[in-house]
Amino acid sequence: MTSAPLPFLGLPQRLPDGTTPRAVIVSAGHGSPYPAQDSSSHAMAAQMIRAASQADAPLLTHWDFDLDGPLFGDGPPSCVDQGEIATVAGASAANRAAISGKTREILDLPAVPILIGGDDSVVIPFLEGFDCAEPVWIVQIDAHLDWRDEIKGERYGYSSPMRRASEMAHVTGMVQIGLRGVGSARHAELVDARHYGSRLVTARDIHAEGVEAALRLIPAGARVVVTLDCDALDPAVMPGVAGRSPGGLSYQHVIDLIAGLGQRCRIAGFDLVEFYPKADVDGVSALTASRILVNLIAAVCRQA
Template sequence: MTTAPRFLGLPDRLADHRTPRAVIFGAGHGSTYPGQDSGGYALAANAIRVASQDDAALVEHWDFDLGGPLFDGGPVSCIDDGDLPTAPHDGAGNRARIAARTREILALPAVPILLGGDDSVPIPFLAGFADHGPVWVLQIDAHVDWRDEVAGERHGYSSAMRRASEMAHVAGIVQVGMRGVGSAGVAEIAAMRRYGSRVVTACELHAEGVEAALRHVPEGARVVVSLDCDGLDPGVMPGVAARTPGGLTYLQTIQLIAGLGRRADIAGFALVELYPPADIDGLSALTAARLLVNAIGTIVRQGWNSVSQTCSEALANELA
């Protein structure tokens, strides 16, 4: 599906017909606004894959973010399935393709990992979980994304959480990293509060640590993460279209991902809004690649833990 290098040199399928624990796929275009050029965002998945290549030979090495090798001493259990054939200004078609691919991955079963694309692609990604709910959404973003429509488009990048709130299978939303001035007006904040979204501003997270966000996620919940790159501080993630000072650090972000993996079950992960034309020396792509490594490592570990727990419970029942 793509001629680009695969993330970390991962295969596009596993040997012996094994089912992967996680499947990466890219979607360069979502639902663009009239007159908007989404071509810069469409470069993101390839930029992240290229940035990961220096570590492709080091997959079995010790990763100090994860406290061990990426796959925790087990076999490779993640594949890169390449990019979907999305197109500019084909919102309905792009949404259908993204939702369908998400459903296919969940049916394996595996955890879908989406590389965007702008912040409109999480809408169909989340829609793909309709038969796999209930799920919570953890959004990391500088903006709340609660606009109902912009120029007549209801599925654009300013509406991701508004559309998520309307999905019956979404049980709740936790929004982290908000700061500065974005597209939200008084009406959008009122709608967000009526819904009951839990908002943890960047100031609150800096003051209280990642627990300020994690405490809002029910223990054992299935959670889909939507990580907008502008949720991070532009000092480590300059390659975004809307730089806003005061965002999450790299360490805070990986602590949040790891903490979520211990508290809940990461059922899906979308990384969006990387804008390579604004990047500086490839720093943003490198940071995004490392965030993806941490997400995969966390998903793998909760997978092994789940298998281990299931086997232990089966043994206990057998001995009872």
């Protein structure tokens, strides 16, 4: 592991008093790309998000109206940024081992791992890392179903994380939120997702009924791992994605989902993936991603 030149929000790599943090941020630039696919732009995502967070770094004790208080309440910072997991373009198996291994290490502290990707393939080893802990529900916030079994012979690519999660013994349920438009899914993948028992909530459902359309499907008290693909958000607020699709969730929808999960369940882990810096406009996507992570940290650090 190497420390990030610009840690998220200026957070330390470890707490100064030696106490165990509530949450640990790490990033992984490379996962399991498809053959001949260049993952270098996605690999820059964490650096851009960390840079966007620096404007808020001096404001940690200021009142945040998203959170109804300062980020860490009346206490000191209880989240750290341990920087980048060493991953290499094309070294798919080694990348997966490094990501799942670091996830297990954080859970052993114990703390809540927060992973910044990278493309959606980093989600698979991140979820695998929870095999050392209690069973979890997966809450996926994404425009796409992600149930492909393989593409070009690759079973661990960015179109397969929910398929692979459904095969993990420690995953006991799944809610997929924000679905819309078209992607890699065919009718067969939809049938498989429903047969597994995944609870599908479209973007239209959220726009019509609010975030409760999804929250009520998650058992109260469940341990949840949240995986957020940036293309779940509408491109008006998140243009920096590889596959823009109109009709997505708003920033408010996403932070309300996070707050609702923090109140209804126990957030055991979180990842944010698929920010594509080359497509960003005036840094809007990096800023939005940064603010989502702020809300996530607050929800985790307010858990009993």
